Amino acid sequence: MKKTVRLTFPDGQVKEYPAGITGNDILKEMNHSLQKEALAVKLNDRVLELWRPIEEDGEFRFLTFEDKEGREVFWHSSAHLMAQAIKRKYPQAKLGIGPPIDSGFYYDIELDHPITPEEFAELEAEMAKIVEENYPIQRKVLSRDEAIDFFKKIHEDLKIELINDFPDEDTITAYTQGEFTDLCRGPHVPSTGKLGKYFKLLSVAGAYWRGDEKNKMLQRIYGTNYPKKKLLEEHLHRIEEAKKRDHRKLGKELDLYSIQESIGNGLILWHPKGARVRRVMEDFWLDEHFKHDYQLIYTPHTAKLDLWETSGHTGFYRENMFAPMVVEDVEYQLKPMNCPFHLTIYKTHLRSYRDLPIRYAELGTVYRYERSGVLHGLMRVRGFTQDDAHIFCTPEQLTDEIVKVLDLVFYILKTFGFEEYEVYLSTRPEKYVGSLENWEAATNALQKALELKDIPFEIDPGEGVFYGPKIDIKIKDVLGRSWQCSTVQVDFNLPERFELEYIGEDGKPHRPIMIHRALMGSIERFFGILIEHYAGAFPLWLAPVQVVVLPIADRHFEFAESVYKTLKEQKIRVELDNRNEKVGFKIREAEVQKIPYMLIIGDREVENQTVSVRHKGEGDKGAMPVDEFLKQAQQEIESKK
RNA sequence: GCCCACGUAGCUCAGUCGGUAGAGCACAUCCUUGGUAAGGAUGAGGUCACCGGUUCAAUCCCGGUCGUGGGCUCCA
Numbered sequence: 001m002k003k004t005v006r007l008t009f010p011d012g013q014v015k016e017y018p019a020g021i022t023g024n025d026i027l028k029e030m031n032h033s034l035q036k037e038a039l040a041v042k043l044n045d046r047v048l049e050l051w052r053p054i055e056e057d058g059e060f061r062f063l064t065f066e067d068k069e070g071r072e073v074f075w076h077s078s079a080h081l082m083a084q085a086i087k088r089k090y091p092q093a094k095l096g097i098g099p100p101i102d103s104g105f106y107y108d109i110e111l112d113h114p115i116t117p118e119e120f121a122e123l124e125a126e127m128a129k130i131v132e133e134n135y136p137i138q139r140k141v142l143s144r145d146e147a148i149d150f151f152k153k154i155h156e157d158l159k160i161e162l163i164n165d166f167p168d169e170d171t172i173t174a175y176t177q178g179e180f181t182d183l184c185r186g187p188h189v190p191s192t193g194k195l196g197k198y199f200k201l202l203s204v205a206g207a208y209w210r211g212d213e214k215n216k217m218l219q220r221i222y223g224t225n226y227p228k229k230k231l232l233e234e235h236l237h238r239i240e241e242a243k244k245r246d247h248r249k250l251g252k253e254l255d256l257y258s259i260q261e262s263i264g265n266g267l268i269l270w271h272p273k274g275a276r277v278r279r280v281m282e283d284f285w286l287d288e289h290f291k292h293d294y295q296l297i298y299t300p301h302t303a304k305l306d307l308w309e310t311s312g313h314t315g316f317y318r319e320n321m322f323a324p325m326v327v328e329d330v331e332y333q334l335k336p337m338n339c340p341f342h343l344t345i346y347k348t349h350l351r352s353y354r355d356l357p358i359r360y361a362e363l364g365t366v367y368r369y370e371r372s373g374v375l376h377g378l379m380r381v382r383g384f385t386q387d388d389a390h391i392f393c394t395p396e397q398l399t400d401e402i403v404k405v406l407d408l409v410f411y412i413l414k415t416f417g418f419e420e421y422e423v424y425l426s427t428r429p430e431k432y433v434g435s436l437e438n439w440e441a442a443t444n445a446l447q448k449a450l451e452l453k454d455i456p457f458e459i460d461p462g463e464g465v466f467y468g469p470k471i472d473i474k475i476k477d478v479l480g481r482s483w484q485c486s487t488v489q490v491d492f493n494l495p496e497r498f499e500l501e502y503i504g505e506d507g508k509p510h511r512p513i514m515i516h517r518a519l520m521g522s523i524e525r526f527f528g529i530l531i532e533h534y535a536g537a538f539p540l541w542l543a544p545v546q547v548v549v550l551p552i553a554d555r556h557f558e559f560a561e562s563v564y565k566t567l568k569e570q571k572i573r574v575e576l577d578n579r580n581e582k583v584g585f586k587i588r589e590a591e592v593q594k595i596p597y598m599l600i601i602g603d604r605e606v607e608n609q610t611v612s613v614r615h616k617g618e619g620d621k622g623a624m625p626v627d628e629f630l631k632q633a634q635q636e637i638e639s640k641k
Numbered sequence: 642g643c644c645c646a647c648g649u650a651g652c653u654c655a656g657u658c659g660g661u662a663g664a665g666c667a668c669a670u671c672c673u674u675g676g677u678a679a680g681g682a683u684g685a686g687g688u689c690a691c692c693g694g695u696u697c698a699a700u701c702c703c704g705g706u707c708g709u710g711g712g713c714u715c716c717a
Contacts, residue, residue, distance in 0.1 A: 106712095114645060115645090116645080116646080117645095202711095203712075204644095204645065204646090204712085205644070205645070205712030206643065206645060206711095206712065207712065207714095208643075208644090208714070211713070213642080213713075217644050217713075218644085219645080220712065222711090222712085248709095248710095252652075259708095261690075261707070261708050261709090319715095320715085320716085368716085368717085370715080371642050371715075372642070372708090373643070373644095373712090373714085373715095374714075374715060374716075375709095376710090380717085484716080484717070487717070518717070521717040524717085525717060550677090552674080552676055553675065553676095554674060556674095580673085580674080581675090581679095581680090582675045582676090582679085582680065583675070584675085584676085584677065584678065585675095585678080585679055585680085586677095586678095587677050587678055588677095588679055589678085589679085590678090591678055592678080598677080600676070600677065602676055603676090604676085612677080614677060
């Protein structure tokens with residue numbers, strides 16, 4: 001048994017303490033604010049309670065709410081707090097699991113009575129009481145038999161199921177606060193009093209026990225908790241802000257798109273204004289693709305089922321496809337992907353190595369069966385257009401082609417205002433086609449390209465597509481939420497299934513490799529993300545209406561009309577508001593519609609042949625000749641800022 | 642698909658403890674010609690999501706279907 005422990009603090013200081021000293025003991029020599037804020041300690045890689053005796057040397061620091069691990073402890077304890085309150089109200093409730101999540105916690109419980117949001121206030125009051133009662137949170141190590149006996153006695157069947165699945169070598173621990181004991185790995189804050197009063201229950205939802213839909217459904221109650229009032233308010237404000245930016249709300253308000261029951265769920269109607277933005281997105285996309293030596297193609301929405309047999313989709317993708325339809329005794333399949341068509345075009349000629357790489361790009365609309373419960377506005381739909389491309393190349397060209405794709409991805413995303421990314425490399429899933437060697441070669445090529453570009457990434461095991469591994473790029477919007485858009489997939493398998501060939505320098509046939517890639521992913525989803533990212537206030541180059549001309553009175557209509565025509569001839573997306581309304585009203589409407597520029601025309605402007613420029617959100621910019629405004633606007637559009 | 646909640650005018654929402662509905666905005670007509678975020682009057686507009694059941698009577702109660710939302714699961 002050691003007599004002393006040597007602890008290295010974050011500032012590099014090394015101190016020696018008697019073995020068995022606790023975080024609480026050490027806190028006594030720390031500053032006041034840390035004494036108040038410390039929630040747990042971190043010793044080497046382990047997070048421990050403040051009262052746990054320290055028996056080994058190592059890196060040591062206190063965790064507060066500022067630390068990710070500190071927050072996890074705080075929220076984990078908060079989940080217990082909520083569970084205790086629920087058990088007081090419903091002693092028959094059986095507990096599932098209650099972990100911390102990104103911005104709070106949840107607890108899954110089994111209970112016949114459905115908990116409703118109306119009960120939240122009551123439960124919160126009970127939680128406040130438990131905080132007030134300030135129970136110490138005590139840890140106890142149990143043998144497997146003790147644990148099973150104990151949780152059997154209190155009828156926590158789900159906990160027993162968990163215990164039975166623990167590996168033998170696991171230490172089983174339970175935490176007790178007052179009358180409440182929960183099976184839990186911990187660690188926790190020292191006492192319920194530490195959890196404060198700035199918590200809030202947020203929602204209740206169904207969740208399958210252990211995430212498996214074959215299991216029964218439990219009630220999941222979400223909540224959050226902050227040590228300071230200000231932090232809770234900020235969190236609730238973020239939720240409000242996200243609601244204001246919701247693309248479904250803005251889509252309606254700005255008349256961008258709709259989804260109609262009579263058409264079918266998950267199918268999008270693009271209204272004129274949304275279609276305008278889409279067209280700009282697509283034109284930009286197309287220009288860039290021509291610049292980067294892609295060739296544009298178009299392919300049909302449906303094809304014989306045989307094609308999908310060849311590609312392997314009927315075997316590996318069936319559950320995501322619409323049912324086939326029969327035409328003159330032949331089955332046709334609405335396309336869930338574009339690749340088989342692209343492969344088929346490749347095959348219409350004998351290809352030489354001199355032709356490669358061949359890059360086919362298509363804004364291809366695909367249809368996928370998604371379960372009704374997962375549909376969500378523009379983000380998750382049943383019919384969507386991919387900005388798809390397939391690159392056919394030789395093995396020697398592969399890495400270089402991936403690098404080029406990555407460059408194009410980041411350029412396009414940046415232009416749309418996204419600067420932060422998370423990159424994932426997804427490897428072979430359980431259901432796959434092709435040989436293990438090919439999978440490995442494909443995965444290596446992707447990894448090598450990422451390393452060449454010096455792009456940090458994480459491995460996402462088993463998350464590849466059935467025909468190959470992929471790089472997924474998630475963008476972060478202004479609220480810090482991440483969205484998956486871009487994907488780059490290396491595929492040895494489909495070229496094999498379709499027997500693709502090119503004639504090499506040696507005069508012999510070789511098999512090309514195919515890269516699947518989408519930059520925006522789905523135009524629908526990307527549009528939805530853009531709406532939320534910009535809160536509906538699109539930058540000038542994307543705005544569906546860029547300028548609105550607002551004459552003050554009838555006698556200004558003529559000049560207003562000429563301004564309107566001038567701008568229109570220069571391809572400015574301009575509208576003329578010559579309704580019989582006051583200018584204040586017209587301005588309000590233009591502001592609400594988030595139109596970037598308003599040109600106000602009254603007596604002064606007619607006399608001086610100028611326009612009074614008002615910028616959305618910024619107000620009056622003063623008068624200037626139309627030509628000057630036009631020049632400025634064109635520059636702003638050109639800059640895509 | 643599953644759990645919970647919801648579905649009333651184009652939009653946002655009231656309302657009826659069962660007796661076939663109301664506001665604001667938008668729309669139409671008229672008055673008003675007004676200088677940087679809502680001028681006024683009048684009017685039109687609803688099979689209360691759909692289909693059944695209970696009832697003298699259903700928008701309301703019950704059942705089913707469809708759709709929406711929050712999640713689970715899945716994914717571009």
